[in-house]
Amino acid sequence: MKIKNLFLLLWLSCSFTYAEISSDDxxxxxxxxxxxxxxxxxxxxxxxxxxxxxxSQPTVQQLFKAEEINYNDSVYLHNYAIITSGYAEYLLDQDCAELSHPIQELAEQAYLALQKRDPKDSIALNNFGLFYAQMSVYYRKNSDPTPRLTYLLKAEQLFETLIQIKPKDEEYERNYYAVLSDKLMLLHKYHRDTEEQKRLVNILKKPLFQFLADPDQPFDSGNFVILAQQYYQGLNRENPKAAEKWLRDNQQKIETVVNKNRKHTQRENEFLAEFYALLNQPAKALSYLKQLEFSDENSTEPSSFENEPNLANLRLNPEYQKWFKKYTQDYQEYRKALPEVCKITQLETTRNPVS
Structure with a gap:
């Protein structure tokens, strides 16, 4: 589930007379x-x-240590948190993880200070949750899932708090489901915590069944496809026959979403390939596999296709074997060519990029 990459700017009207922060600052x-x-x-x-x-360092360091933060200070910190979180994300996107880490810490400190000032500040909580969720995305290629799981758990806790404060806010609820979906996919991929996977599937049934009840309603169809995949996988672990029946019973509704004119993401194409393989429609399954981009940031390792039970019907298919061989070669060559150093050559190669 794609997580929404948006930080809301807090526009607050107040007289700027507090502390050492001037109106010009x-x-x-x-x-x-x-x-x-x-x-x-x-x-x-x-x-x-x-x-x-x-x-900003002298000011924010003073605010980080303060027992109380006044209203005017929070305006400054909100903006500072948005800037540092955005910059930390940019550095990660440029393969500059070491440079990003101290900036991430500054953003985290700013959000924690805002949370301390007002634990029910919904805008700060939402931005803080989105910050952790966005940071998690950049660790999806790690062989060790622990860093990403750590970020997702922090985001989950913040969004749980947020929807308790604002239970009717649809945006906050969508962000919460997005984080849970990513967490579920990660646990499933690395075969971790089966009980937690069951709990997450049970929570995520709500948005999935809402979509199934009305597949023509306006919603993120990409999220729907991924939710369907996760629910099917969870059900398949418990009862393969029931899972196959559920998939067939909902085939028309799923296809209604699929057939909408839109470009699918990597994960959606993978699910659709599995979907049609399970329905014994190899031509359609292969058509979605052939749309996968080995150079996409969300590309899947070839070994995952080898180990995917939902693709078992295709493995003896000559067309599948031909596609898999080429995908594997292209994927391996592309990975060898990936830069292993920070792309931002103009930055100082120090651990503190703001010094």
């Missing part, structure tokens, strides 16, 4: 926050971001 950091939120590529803003983070 607030306006400057708010302007930069606008630019960070409005740009997917932060390279042109990097000098400004680094300068702002460095300039």
């Amino acid at each position: 607030l306006q400057t950091i708010e302007n930069l926050t606008d630019q960070v939120l409005g740009n997917k590529k932060l390279a042109p803003l990097e000098p400004q971001i680094k300068a702002q983070i460095k300039k």
Whole structure:
């Protein structure tokens, strides 16, 4: 389930008379926050971001240690948290994990300070949860799933708190389900904590069954396809015959979603290949496998296809064998060519990119 990459800017109206934060300082950091939120590529803003983070250090360090944070301070911290979290994400995207880690810590400290000031600040909680969720995405290729699970667990706890505060907010609920879905997929992939997988499947049945009840309603069809996959896999572990019956009973509804004119993600194409393989429709299954991009950031290791029981019907198929051989070769060659160093050559190769 794709997690929504959005940090909400908190616009607060107040008289700027507190502490050492001037109205000019607030306006400057708010302007930069606008630019960070409005740009997917932060390279042109990097000098400004680094300068702002460095300039803010005395103020934010004082706020981190403060027993209480006033209203005016929180405006500054909200903006600072958005800038640092966005920059930390950008550094990870550029394969600069070592440079990102201290920036992640600054963002985390800012959100913790905001949470301390007001444990029921829904905007801060949502942004904090999204921060952890986004950080988790960049560890999806790790052979050890622990770092990603750690981030997802933190995000889950924040969103659980948030939906208790705002139980009717659909956006917060979607973010919560997105985190649970990613956590479930990770546990399933690494064969961890079967009981927790069952618990997550039970929670995620709610949005899945809502979609199945009305497949023509407006919703994220990508999320639906992935939820269907997860529910099927969970049911299949418990009762394979019941899982196959559920899949066939809901085939038409699933296909209604699939046939909408849209480009599918990697994970959706994988599920659809498995879906049609289980229905003994090899041509359709192969058509989705052939859409997989070995260079996509969400590409799947060839070994996963070898070990996937849902594709068993295809393994003796010559077309499948031909596709699998080429995919494996392309995947391995691409991985060898991937850069292993930080792409940001203009950055200092130190552990502290804001010094």
